[in-house]
Amino acid sequence: MVFHMPSFVTYMLNEVISLKLYISADMEGISGIIDPSYIDPDRGKNYERGRRLMTHDVNAVIEAAVEFGATEILVADSHYKMSNLLIEELHPQATLLCGSPRNFSMMEGLDSSFDAALFVGYHARHGIPGVLSHTMSGVIKNLYVNGQVVGEFGFNAIYAALCGVPVCFVSGDDQIAQEAIELCPSISTAIVKRAVSRTSAACLSLSASARELKEKTKQALTSVPLLTPLGVKVPLELAIEFAHTGQAEMAAIVPGTEYRVGTTHVTFQAQDQYELYKVMRAMINLAGTVEFC
Ligand SMILES: [Zn+2]
Known part of the structure; x- marks a missing residue:
């Protein structure tokens, strides 16, 4: 810091x-x-x-x-x-x-x-x-940055x-x-x-x-x-736990994401805060298009 x-x-x-x-x-x-x-x-x-x-x-x-x-x-x-x-x-x-x-x-x-x-x-x-x-x-159940759950x-x-x-x-x-x-x-x-x-x-x-x-x-x-800004390691590991697999599958369309089939977690390595924010938005917007029925 x-x-x-x-x-x-x-x-x-x-x-x-x-x-x-x-x-x-x-x-x-x-x-x-x-x-x-x-x-x-x-x-x-x-x-x-x-x-x-x-x-x-x-x-x-x-x-x-x-x-x-x-x-x-x-x-x-x-x-x-x-x-x-x-x-x-x-x-x-x-x-x-x-x-x-x-x-x-x-x-x-x-x-x-x-x-x-x-x-x-x-x-x-x-x-x-x-x-x-x-x-x-x-759509987000849990959001993680570098392994830490955040709101x-x-x-x-x-x-x-x-x-x-x-x-x-x-x-x-x-x-x-x-x-x-x-x-x-x-x-x-x-x-x-x-x-x-x-x-x-x-x-x-x-x-x-x-x-x-x-x-x-x-x-x-x-x-x-x-005050000191928070100490944060870069690159940043973004992980999102979705409510169900259909949402995770849609979020995993974003290029560069990793998704293990059968789970509800999608991860992405972001180079900076700008990529972190944009990829998070892209993932949740795609996941939000899935109807739960
Ligand atoms: Zn809010």
């Missing part, structure tokens, strides 16, 4: 001169969101409420970052079709990256010029009893690390907070709800969650000069 000194950040007597931040915003870990009715743009009867709640949480983080001294903030809308945040209500200091497809999906636009990444509204990985827990799409948090943190950017903050329920700390012990976590089941949670009021998000954002930004 290499000590990370932000490229053009100058901390003087705790005063930040310049700070460039990347926010990846998902929806399942947003304040007050507890079931699919809030996050499905096609059929969700609470979807418009979900969009306002998502904008509320993202704005709280941006507001705190601006108060701290951030000068440039890129927000990547990172849920489903990636067009959920309400630009009409977005904090004026941020730029919104929205819409799909995007080569690097939830991490599009991140490069080494950013000082830190913040993950807002994230959720626990598949198989963990967190609110709306899953990994990327409904969206871990996969995206690895991508950020290979871009030379540490992840300093995550918000969501208590389960994603735990998952994030296991991988990045120094991360600041804003817990806006406690999971009761996959579709039930004890949620903070919006004013209380805004306070929590702002306080933990400032704590995270204070820690940035001391």
Whole structure:
């Protein structure tokens, strides 16, 4: 691991001169969101409420970052079709990256010029009893990088690390907070709800969650000069365990993948984070075309 000194950040007597931040915003870990009715743009009867709640949480983080001294903030809308945040209500200091497809999906636009990444509204990985827990799409049972099981948090943190950017903050329920700390012990976590089941949670009021998000954002930004991006070995071994063999067979169409017939695991050796992300997307999109009957 290499000590990370932000490229053009100058901390003087705790005063930040310049700070460039990347926010990846998902929806399942947003304040007050507890079931699919809030996050499905096609059929969700609470979807418009979900969009306002998502904008509320993202704005709280941006507001705190601006108060701290951030000068440039890129927000990547990172849920489903990636067009959920309400630009009409977005904090004026941020730029919104929205819409799909995007080569690097939830991490599009991140490069080494950013000082830190913040993950807002994230959720626990598949198989963990967190609110709306899953990994990327409904076809993935387990996702591994270099033998370690990861969810969206871990996969995206690895991508950020290979871009030379540490992840300093995550918000969501208590389960994603735990998952994030296991991988990045120094991360600041804003817990806006406690999971009761996959579709039930004890949620903070919006004013209380805004306070929590702002306080933990400032704590995270204070820690940035001391953070190191995750240590990750390259080349990267990507492995996906699918729910059934039909999905694995489709994913194995991607050139360069390895698949042992009769299993549900498909593997691939990726040369860098860009290949890792694109091949993962290609595999799950192909697997998603298989009807289960
Ligand atoms: Zn997600």
